[in-house]
Amino acid sequence: MVTYTNAKILGIDDITGTLDIGKQADLIVLDQNPLEQIEALSNMSMVMVKGNMIQNPSVNRIKEVDDVLNAVW
Structure with missing residues (x-):
């Protein structure tokens, strides 16, 4: 509901905010x-x-974040 509510507030809930046919989706799938x-x-x-779908997703490392x-760890 968080993405839907924010999309609705921004007035773009007709194109994004939920996983529905015809809507744009940005998502990642993780194994853990x-x-x-x-x-x-x-x-x-x-x-x-x-x-x-991005066929070969990769991560660009940012030294400051690392x-x-x-x-922390």
Whole structure:
């Protein structure tokens, strides 16, 4: 409901905000729960952007983010 509510507030709920036929979808599919293992976000099984599947998803590393994560862990 979070994405739907935000899409509705922005006035774009006719094109996004829910997974429905004809709507644009940005989503990732992970093999592990990122709430339990944050590293799961760097190993995506599937990525869709505006309803189009990205065949070979990859992660661009950002050194500053890695530094923060390494300091926390």
